[in-house]
Amino acid sequence: MIDQQFLERLIEYSPKLLESLQETTIMMGLATVAALLLGLPLGTTLFLTSPSQSLSESVWARVIHQILNLFVNIIRSFPFLLLVVAMQPIIRQFYGRATGDPVAASFPMMLIAIALYARFVEQSLHDIPKGVSELAESMGASQWELVVKFLYVEARSSLVIGFTTAFVSFLSYSTIMGVTGGGGIGDFAIRYGYQRYETDIMYVAVVVIIIMVQVLQWLGFKLARLIDKR
Template sequence: MFDLSIFDGVIELLPEIGKATGETLLMMAICLTAAVLIGGSLGIAVFLTSRGQALARYRRFNLLANAVINVVRSFPFIILLVAVSPFSRHIVGTSIGPLAASVPLSLAAIFYFARLIEQTLRDVPRGVIEAAEAMGASPLQIVFHVLLVEARSGLILAFTVLTVSFLSYSAVAGVVGGGGIGDLAIRYGYYRFETDIMVATIVLLVVMVQSIQFLGQWLARRLDKR
């Protein structure tokens, strides 16, 4: 018969697993909110100031923003996590825990999402934008009534990619005491050689990723006008 005793360790740690899941969700909520509000705005601004767009005259801003995005995105996350720890300590008063880990997560997510947004908006047919400009639409009207409407399916997919990627990044934060599912896996699955806990955290992450991916793709299909 199947030995259910292998699950004893997992059952005993259910409160810890629940707490770790809550910490991961907190980190995700903070970094995704920052990414959408700041990174989304930055991505739109980079697109509008690129060559041939409504605000192309602000070329210097475009060059500077692109340079900053490329520099931040070139950092491996584990290095960024350590590099900004003094800044995290200044912002939240500590360099460990989910709130501290949310600072580098948010920083990375902002520039990651900004690039995704810019690339997604480039898929909007140029003719649609030119038609709006010909009718006298302002840059703000073009953003809300043309770009975000035409690219809504791609934007949902971009947000899905962001969420899945940073769920993995939040697990990496556990290496330096950031809390969450990754921290639980490191403490019990790696340092204590409790394989059942490691497997449980992996299964939990897989379920979360698959759920996010399925929901994102389903919503993108529903919003796709093509």
């Protein structure tokens, strides 16, 4: 039987829980936009300039590949909590504040989202059989047509699965923002559960996060199966 005091506290904290979910949605939304608008082309560029591709014959292409590869490696290997702390002075300089605002908290998440999804995209494109690129070249396809009409079409299922995996990681990163006062469901769990020694409220937040992860993964893999025509 559910404890009456727990229900009363849950009702009391429900507005804060809904507010934290809204903040998480904002952070996740901005990270998603950054991953799609910047991570996708970044990963594609890494693939096109990699040693196995024809563009690598250009010196500039090799330099670009090394620079972008170094950027992705540094961001992905940087402990996220330290990345958040290190970026706070920069965010405060350009945005005006670095904590207590989901938009401000989104900047580190956007950076890691770009690097994370770029690596997924690069790997997905490398998994495409080389015959696809050879077919596109034999048909006289331009570089743009090769990417949009051949590579993305062939890798669409893998790209969706990679994005789903990255999206779940974004949610995990968003909970860390609570440690630095960035808001979101993680902040709710820490502030109203852990710091007030109300572990049942903290577990409610954990259950909400688990449900969100399961729903997101189910939707992502369902979409990947639907668009996989192989």
